[in-house]
Amino acid sequence: VDVKPILFNRGIPAAESFGIDNVLRAARDVLGEHGNVLMQYGPSTGFVPLREWLAAWQGVTADQVLLGNGSLQLLDFLCLALLEPGDLVFTEAPTYDRTLTLLRRRGARVVGIPLAADGPELDRLEDEIAKARPKLFYTIPDFQNPAGATCSAPKRRRIAELAEQHDFLIVEDAPYRQLRYRGTEERSLYSIAPGRTIQMSSFSKLIGPGARVGFLIGPVDLLKKIAKLAEDTYICPNNLAHGVAYEWCRRGLLPLQIERLKSLYAPRLDACIGALARHMPEAEATRPEGGFFVSVTLPEGTSTTAVREKARARELQLADGTAFFPNGGGDRFLRLPFCALTPAEIEEGIGRLGETVRELRGAVALA
Amino acid sequence: VDVKPILFNRGIPAAESFGIDNVLRAARDVLGEHGNVLMQYGPSTGFVPLREWLAAWQGVTADQVLLGNGSLQLLDFLCLALLEPGDLVFTEAPTYDRTLTLLRRRGARVVGIPLAADGPELDRLEDEIAKARPKLFYTIPDFQNPAGATCSAPKRRRIAELAEQHDFLIVEDAPYRQLRYRGTEERSLYSIAPGRTIQMSSFSKLIGPGARVGFLIGPVDLLKKIAKLAEDTYICPNNLAHGVAYEWCRRGLLPLQIERLKSLYAPRLDACIGALARHMPEAEATRPEGGFFVSVTLPEGTSTTAVREKARARELQLADGTAFFPNGGGDRFLRLPFCALTPAEIEEGIGRLGETVRELRGAVALA
Helix, strand or coil: CCCCCEEECCCCCCHHHCCHHHHHHHHHHHHHHHHHHHCCCCCCCCCHHHHHHHHHHHCCCHHHEEEEECHHHHHHHHHHHHCCCCCEEEEEECCCHHHHHHHHHCCCEEEEEEEECCEECHHHHHHHHHHCCCCEEEECCCCCCCCCCCCCHHHHHHHHHHHHHHCCEEEEECCCCCCECCCCCCCCHHHHCCCCEEEEEECCCCCCHHHCEEEEECCHHHHHHHHHHHHHHHCCCCHHHHHHHHHHHHCCHHHHHHHHHHHHHHHHHHHHHHHHHHHCCCCEECCCCECCEEEEECCCCCCHHHHHHHHHHCCEEECCHHHHCCCCCCCCEEEEECCCCCHHHHHHHHHHHHHHHHHHHHHHHHC | CCCCCEEECCCCCCHHHCCHHHHHHHHHHHHHHHHHHHCCCCCCCCCHHHHHHHHHHHCCCHHHEEEEECHHHHHHHHHHHHCCCCCEEEEEECCCHHHHHHHHHCCCEEEEEEEECCEECHHHHHHHHHHCCCCEEEECCCCCCCCCCCCCHHHHHHHHHHHHHHCCEEEEECCCCCCECCCCCCCCHHHHCCCCEEEEEECCCCCCHHHCEEEEECCHHHHHHHHHHHHHHHCCCCHHHHHHHHHHHHCCHHHHHHHHHHHHHHHHHHHHHHHHHHHCCCCEECCCCECCEEEEECCCCCCHHHHHHHHHHCCEEECCHHHHCCCCCCCCEEEEECCCCCHHHHHHHHHHHHHHHHHHHHHHHHC
16 A cells, blocks of 8 residues: 655745745845845845845844854854853753753753743743752743643743742744734734843745744843854855845835745644544643644553554654653653644544554553 | 055955856846845755755765755854863964854864975874874865965875764865866865765856855765755855845856956066065065965064054054964964955065064164
8 A cells, every 4th residue: 555654743834835926026126136245255144135134023123133144053153152051051841952952062951841831841940040040041931832722921920030030031932923813813922021131033934944033132231242253153154045044035025925834834733723622632732822742651561662653654754752851751741833834634644643652552551 | 645555454355356246137137037035945964956056066965965055054063063161173373363262152162283385294183182082184285275285185185084083074175176276186175075975166266255155065974964054054045145146156157266266366466576585585474386375484582462563553454363263372473365455466465464563673783
């Protein structure tokens, strides 16, 4: 039988969202207007018109914005600027696995704060702060990767207060923030505590990852430090691609694109939540109002590792759930990125997942 | 008086070399053909067709090529892959200042091997090897930055032998190699010792720095290690800009562009050498056959620092000569990047330089 593989393992946008015609027109116009600037070395802080456009969009000044080749690398520079080996960093548990890789490469000690459906568990956060003050708290408050959780307004205010009281920096990773399919937006941590927060974001989930446009919004002095590290590392970010992104934004496409993405992705989120209820009623699933991820806690006695293994025979690719947990655990955790799959593929994929889990539980029951 | 500033301090290409129309056509065609791939995440090793094109151009296999956002950052990954703090690295003295910054950031001990007009002084290299074996020898054998020196064939062979005998890796930085305005090409170190050499290069001096296309050619296992570090750092390099560079190459523009660059830059090199002979006969200047740089050793009793300072009053910008020397020295060393200046600007700039030097020497003579 010819079974179509379903890739439920990577948090990537749908190819049909890119709108290549618009990218093409933006490339043509920006090369006509700024070609010689875009092909030359530029400032380490990024292509000036894009920096200014982002600042106006976000309601900050241009010197509060720093551009880079995707936001992940800017996080690496931030770590290089602020952390010594052995320094303490808090993240949520689970959290974005690539952040853990970078923190560990820098030699940080990472403590994960358990994440509930409405954000980090604050009593656990306060307990850990009482034990030792972190230098950074890395958090993804909107439609968290990998859990799909969104931090509530009271929790955001409290996190900002704690950062102030205990003198740590909040690193707010916000790439999914614009992609709210229902419900109401919460204030960003940056807007609550601008002097204590550095916000990371990118156009990867809005225009497309291939342009590698990431940016930081934060305190000017810290951005200057990071810009120097960036210059030492790559002289300047990608002027040519950033110029295309700038022209795309200047043409007013961003609000339209965000609406397009919502129309494309909201039914996929619904398909995911619906299929989980039908095919895996015994699993505990998050119910996000936006973003890229639903997550599932498998029934007791089932491990993600075993499910991943077995699912491969059904041509279903899943990510390693334990990789998202900084201090172990996550044996029953499963991240389901739904944006790059059609509703039919989601239905089929979660059907296969349900069969896999039932098969494994049957084997356990028989043993 | 309104004196036009002359920037004799940065090794950047001439804006009139970029040929924006060709870039524009390449962008249009490649987005039409590969748009959805270019806007998505790609492999950490870079956009596959460009990797394959570069491999064919350089006569290697695709897995011997690794793409990145400019070559400097690939050097940083190489250091991260191979060096521990305290490890010994040799460079030429003088050498590219940004390489020194990265080596120091990684905690390497750097020893500079004095550079003659025909390459590194080999007896000094052998003396240093006898003292302690380096892990890497970083060298720019063609039209060296900052000196303008080119390594002779016998010296290249001997460096390859020494790397073999004493088990170190040669890092051959070759961004200017294609830009030979006269004379005959020497074999690359990579071609002499492919198992012991990693070659760095880029399109910054051929197509334009703003596309940030750098690449490594080297041993497959080492490139795999570097690709993993690259993935951990930025997921993938800039697909969009690299796609444009690919299409530009696919259209056969590279050989034409190299000829265009030679026609543009050769008269600038001649203007530089000629002006130095006229305005500064007492200074010792290199006579490169290609590349971006002529360098000058100022007459005894004159320091670059003093000349730089004084030259500013004449609206002449110069780079800090001492920054190119890993272990001190270079007080009379001056790098003159000539490519982004017209012959008239070069004549005027070196005229101002000569006046500055004479003014300072007059002051010294009077003191």
